[in-house]
Amino acid sequence: MRNDSDRLFVLTGGPGSGKTTLIEALRQAGYTTSIEAGRGIIRDQSTIGGSALPWRDRALFAELMLAWEMRSYRNAIERKGPVFFDRGVPDTLGYLRLSSLPVPEHISAAAKHVRYNPRVFVAPPWPEIFAQDQERKQTFDEAERTYHALVGVYGELGYELVPLPLAPVEARLRFVLTETGLV
Template sequence: MQSVSDASQHIVLSGCSGGGKSTLLVELARRGYETVAEPGRRIVEDELSGSGDALPWVDLAAFARRAIALARHDRAAHAAQYGPVFYDRSLIDAAAALEYATGEPAVRALGSRAQYHRQVFMAPPWPELFARDDARRHDLDSAVAEYQRLLSAYGSLGYQTILLPKISVSERADFVLSHLEQ
């Protein structure tokens, strides 16, 4: 077995909000893979039960900074794992949010230190799946704009973005796993 301190074992699921990433992560966990839940969702849950100062619809920059810290922690916490670890979003997603919120060149600065598998699996916009809830208050147009920023961010750092097809969650998991075997 190979230690995941090797970046090739840290696999990112990114893309459009409401595109099925978290559902895919659950399927990969069901199949026995190590998974890491989306930092943003965890932050929103924490903020909704607390002060609410770092919510993306209140203070996007504060939210993004918390997401950066949590994504760094997640990556470090799994450095000694063996076998693949699947992340629902990454440090690069958080850096892209901070760059969008503040104009700081966060993607280049933080992304160069973010080491993940060279292939990043991107969930494209899927209007039939997209739904607002307490943690996702933005609309589909905002989600699509974020998706475009993420495609650009990952591409600018040299990652190969692979679009997830709009198929069942089981088929999506098979798709991801077969790409990783190649």
């Protein structure tokens, strides 16, 4: 790999597109993975009665997402070998744009400064597996708009987007490992 960030792989896309299931399969296959910021923050904030929730305070939620993703990045840099992220710092920028909120300069700077492998895996909207739950309250329409916002952000930041196939998790796992040169 050319530099240290080349071993840091992002999986992004709208909610309900199978990212977290694929991240879990990568973890079970022995690879280092990160936990998705959004779900973690929602669980934590719900437990403590906090207001940094996407249905209460989107700007505060975005700030916590940024802090979470930057911590995940720092932890990954300290490890050896490949690391797979369930979203990355640029997702925060995409979230703010999608929410029609102003993007603070520090978030734009973070998205430009914190770099991952130049190829980012993107999970396209997949209506057959999309489902809402306690933490995922978005509609499928919102999931599609999220996907498009993220594709735009990562593209603007110079990443090459690699669409994940609409296929069972085992096939997606093989695809990612092949595309990353790990098998």
